[in-house]
Amino acid sequence: MAELITLTGVNKKYKNGVTAIYDLDLSIKKGEFVFIIGGSGSGKSTLIKMLYREEKPNKGEISIGGINVAKLRNSKVYKLRRRLGIVFQDYRLLPKLTVYENVAFALEVIGTKSNEIRIKTLRALELVGLKGKIRNYPDELSGGEQQRVAIARAIVNNPKLILCDEPTGNLDPKMSLEVVKVLEDINKTTGATIIMATHDKEIVNKFKKRVVAIKQGRIVKDYEEGKYDNESI
């Protein structure tokens, strides 16, 4: 299968002098499900942020589906982001909007027509198993459900790539499992590529996906059907 993402010689040094990523090379194929693992400060969040162009590398190239992300102008970043879905540890839902409105919001602000919004929003909520809670507000849901709303929002525009930055970080093991299962389903049914940064050992070991381990900004292990390897962290 074709490569969706290629990183070559990527370096990232923050303005405060901290170097987060050293000379990183990585390629990910279309339809893959990849865990990026590593301890705190290993650089996995920085890597995810560079993929949606929240951070810019100081050196090297990042190509996503043919777009050179590193050279993308600030004013054009939105074009990249419309083709991505992003899920965060803290869900980032709007508390005053219902579940339905939260998901529809992502389409509204990019100017989707209203009948299209309705169809896409309901389909996304069905995919994450929350069709029965579309009128609830985020604070009426469990953490796992809130994260599933966030996932629905990330997939509502049919992205080919979904980036997850510690999506289970705030969840208990049962809910974590539920959330990653939803992601796996999406990966299988829609064929979207999923990159998930995590330090959740149980999850990584259970799902047997490709595992890329990062330590101090360098890739130290890259396994197919890998497991969480304590030595490398």
Add this chain to the structure above:
Amino acid sequence: MNLFRMIRYGVRDAFKSVRRNLSLSLASVSCISITLIVVALALLVAFNVENFSQKAGDNVTIVTYLQLGATEDDITAFETELKGMDNIVQEWTKQTPEERKQSLIEEEELLSNIGSTIENPEEVFHYRYDLKVEDVAKIEDTKNALKALDVVDTAEYGDDTVTRMIDLFNIAGRVATIVAVILIIVTVFLIVNTIKLTIFSRKREISIMRVVGASNMTIKNPFIIEGFLIGLMGSIVPVLATIFGYRAFYDKLDDGHFMTFWLEFLNPTPFIYFVSLIIVIIGVTVGMIGSSRAVRKYLKV
């Protein structure tokens, strides 16, 4: 994004946030209203003074006498000089010494005998020029410029109450303009703060918008429109005050005149609508300048 949909989205959001920050929005709206009332006053004064000056200018003449024995060359040089003066209406009446002698003979019976005995009128009579000015407010400068010419003996204009009153109006207009400018600056700062608060209160929403790929225009527009709305709402009271205030004032006058023939105020229609339009434009512009400053400063996209 479809432009119409983007604007509709922006307007809806702008209304929402005006309601959400009602007290600060109201403060901004009142500040703009006060500012615009002063602006309106300044405009009303300025346009009317302009009108007075024109009317008065038609009735004030600078009478200029050249030195005795001015030669043909002096006359040509003087008239060339006049043509170069901006404030002088380029149509004047000129009397040669000979003509003045004749008019003396014709007009004054008593003096006609003396008049006819004058053999060399250029030794007795000066060349006389009656000059009109374009802008009566600058008449003093023009008179002085004339006096500074070697060939000119005297240059005077009659009634200086006219110019003194126009000076007074001009000062009033200038004071109002300065106050208006200061108020506009204060208002811009207040609007910057209002919009800043809106931006902060919607930080989460903005961050989500950025993540899902809303364009910069979509993110910024609601705030710019909010500034526009504040400006628009702020101009309602000043516009009403202008329209009804000036009408009431004008109705109290004797057919638009105040005391003398030249103090003629401008007819309310269409004048007040013109002033109102300027006020709305200023209000909206001030609102949008304030909001775009806030967006540039506090909304990094």
